[in-house]
Amino acid sequence: MSWSELTAPYAFEFFRNGVYVATLAGALCGLVGCYVVLRNMSYIGHGLSHAIFGGYAAAGLIGVNLFLGAGVWGVVTALAIGGIVRRRPIGSDAAIGVVTTASFALGIALVSRYGSPGRSADSLLFGNVLGVTASDVWLVGAVSLVAVVFIFFAYRPLLFTTFDDEVAQATGVRTTLIDTLLMIVLSATVLATMNVMGVTLIAATLVVPAVVARMLTDSFSTMLVIATVLGAISGFIGMNLSYHHDLPSGSTIVLVGTAFFLLAYVAGGRLRRRAGTVAHAH
Amino acid sequence: MSRSGTVDTALIVADRVTVAYGAEPVIVDVDLTVEPGDMIGIVGPSGSGKTTLLKALLGGIAPRSGAVTRRADLSVGFVPQVERIDWNFPVTVAECVGMARAKGLRTPWISRRERGEIDAVLDRLGLNGLGSRHIRNLSGGQQQRVFLARALFTGAEVIFLDEPTSGLDVKTRHEVLHLLADLNAEGVTVVLSTHDLNGIATHLPTIVCLNRTVIGAGAPEDVLVPEVLEQTYGSPMQILEHGGMRVVVDAGPNASVLPFQREVGA
Numbered sequence: 001m002s003w004s005e006l007t008a009p010y011a012f013e014f015f016r017n018g019v020y021v022a023t024l025a026g027a028l029c030g031l032v033g034c035y036v037v038l039r040n041m042s043y044i045g046h047g048l049s050h051a052i053f054g055g056y057a058a059a060g061l062i063g064v065n066l067f068l069g070a071g072v073w074g075v076v077t078a079l080a081i082g083g084i085v086r087r088r089p090i091g092s093d094a095a096i097g098v099v100t101t102a103s104f105a106l107g108i109a110l111v112s113r114y115g116s117p118g119r120s121a122d123s124l125l126f127g128n129v130l131g132v133t134a135s136d137v138w139l140v141g142a143v144s145l146v147a148v149v150f151i152f153f154a155y156r157p158l159l160f161t162t163f164d165d166e167v168a169q170a171t172g173v174r175t176t177l178i179d180t181l182l183m184i185v186l187s188a189t190v191l192a193t194m195n196v197m198g199v200t201l202i203a204a205t206l207v208v209p210a211v212v213a214r215m216l217t218d219s220f221s222t223m224l225v226i227a228t229v230l231g232a233i234s235g236f237i238g239m240n241l242s243y244h245h246d247l248p249s250g251s252t253i254v255l256v257g258t259a260f261f262l263l264a265y266v267a268g269g270r271l272r273r274r275a276g277t278v279a280h281a282h
Numbered sequence: 283m284s285r286s287g288t289v290d291t292a293l294i295v296a297d298r299v300t301v302a303y304g305a306e307p308v309i310v311d312v313d314l315t316v317e318p319g320d321m322i323g324i325v326g327p328s329g330s331g332k333t334t335l336l337k338a339l340l341g342g343i344a345p346r347s348g349a350v351t352r353r354a355d356l357s358v359g360f361v362p363q364v365e366r367i368d369w370n371f372p373v374t375v376a377e378c379v380g381m382a383r384a385k386g387l388r389t390p391w392i393s394r395r396e397r398g399e400i401d402a403v404l405d406r407l408g409l410n411g412l413g414s415r416h417i418r419n420l421s422g423g424q425q426q427r428v429f430l431a432r433a434l435f436t437g438a439e440v441i442f443l444d445e446p447t448s449g450l451d452v453k454t455r456h457e458v459l460h461l462l463a464d465l466n467a468e469g470v471t472v473v474l475s476t477h478d479l480n481g482i483a484t485h486l487p488t489i490v491c492l493n494r495t496v497i498g499a500g501a502p503e504d505v506l507v508p509e510v511l512e513q514t515y516g517s518p519m520q521i522l523e524h525g526g527m528r529v530v531v532d533a534g535p536n537a538s539v540l541p542f543q544r545e546v547g548a
Contacts, residue, residue: 038371038372151390152389152390153387155388155389155390156380156381156383156384156388156390157384157385159373159377159381159384160381160382160384163368163371163373163378163381164362164366164367166342166362166366167360167362168384169342170337170340170341170342170358170360170442171340171358171359171360171382171436172341172358172385173384173385214372217372218372218373218374218416218418219372219373219374219377219414219416220371220372220373220374220377221377221390221391222372223372
């Protein structure tokens with residue numbers, strides 16, 4: 001493929017917007033995803049995106065701003081899961097399963113009965129580059145800025161709470177506030193990236209770059225940097241591939257991330273074997 | 283340490299503290315005072331409420347009744363059981379120590395001044411040069427010291443340790459004990475929980491025997507007596523003197539357990 005063929009889609013504004021959003025969204029999900037993975041919350045990322053779909057549909061039905069309604073719904077869902085786990089002898093995985101699938105089912109029922117508000121149900125579920133507008137770019141940019149500011153100023157309490165919640169709380173860190181703010185940022189991230197990634201694949205963009213970064217480093221700060229860069233690269237390459245091969249943007253971005261995962265998995269195994277051989281020789 | 287004291291001189295005063303998870307109380311009517319320079323070991327059987335009492339003193343758990351009063355500006359550190367640590371978490375020794383300074387607005391990165399302080403505390407605990415190493419890639423004693431360093435980095439006046447020698451070999455256990463004694467001599471108040479009567483508790487200046495409530499508190503020679511230990515552990519115990527040290531041995535009917543033997547001719 002020639003350079004002109006590669007750059008041809010950049011003549012279209014919708015594609016440029018798609019690339020901006022996918023790259024930013026990939027970086028944002030990579031960054032926030034580190035906390036999701038290290039807190040063993042991978043399933044909540046998946047569940048939250050499904051729950052937000054229900055909020056999106058319900059907000060459309062009652063005439064509330066779609067993003068505001070879906071965002072509030074997402075935060076309420078996350079807090080409801082936490083509340084159920086604290087008040088009843090139910091594991092968090094089961095609580096997430098019940099609450100988020102119920103919300104997703106409600107969304108499907110509402111969309112089937114009253115139609116999809118704003119965008120088609122397919123593009124919400126699987127992502128669609130054609131649906132990306134300039135306002136999506138601004139939305140993802142704004143959420144990214146908020147997430148970066150939050151992580152910058154709350155870096156140490158976030159790390160302490162993620163690593164050792166009990167000790168952090170015992171030594172005076174306001175862990176409940178930190179957890180709540182992180183859930184709000186996570187909900188906003190899912191909401192902002194829904195158009196490009198699609199509800200069903202957002203969890204992968206949250207989890208895959210963070211998992212790859214974890215395989216490549218033992219340092220938390222380095223993991224944040226690698227996951228952010230890897231997420232951005234996956235988004236950029238994925239969007240370009242999706243255009244040239246006529247594939248859904250969300251699934252292509254996830255497949256690029258999966259390729260990085262396989263590379264890191266193989267490279268990590270070889271590095272470990274080599275380190276083991278060196279250690280044995282000593 | 284005394285079982286009742288005044289907030290004027292004390293760092294922490296627990297006054298008739300009862301803590302419950304659900305309906306069943308874990309500790310009942312506990313009185314305990316932590317004075318500056320104390321080195322206190324809380325001993326008792328599994329499920330006696332040792333960790334719960336530590337958390338109540340720290341302020342991590344609100345008592346159902348009674349009150350825990352801490353000096354207003356008291357700085358505390360907590361060293362958890364090593365079994366509770368996620369050793370696969372991506373964190374280096376320096377990052378682990380640095381995360382403890384988490385209050386107020388701070389930059390994500392460790393400043394040059396903080397780096398110097400971290401190096402100093404790592405040096406003090408014999409961990410110099412290990413700042414960039416992952417916490418998993420350390421010996422058991424070094425791992426325990428990293429979490430002590432984290433507590434010291436906050437400038438903690440009182441350090442609480444939950445079973446600090448759990449899972450450590452005899453040599454490492456002694457190292458940790460000596461380190462705690464050195465820190466105590468330098469002015470750090472130490473409160474720890476342990477189930478290890480002979481390895482740890484008998485070496486401490488003050489012991490609190492706990493079984494849901496305080497059974498006895500004071501110097502080892504006053505507390506490590508058969509009556510208090512039997513009431514604490516629910517089983518008769520004997521105290522032997524060996525080389526000037528007190529050794530606690532099980533004196534119950536099942537104390538003598540024969541080794542398993544293969545039947546001859548089976």
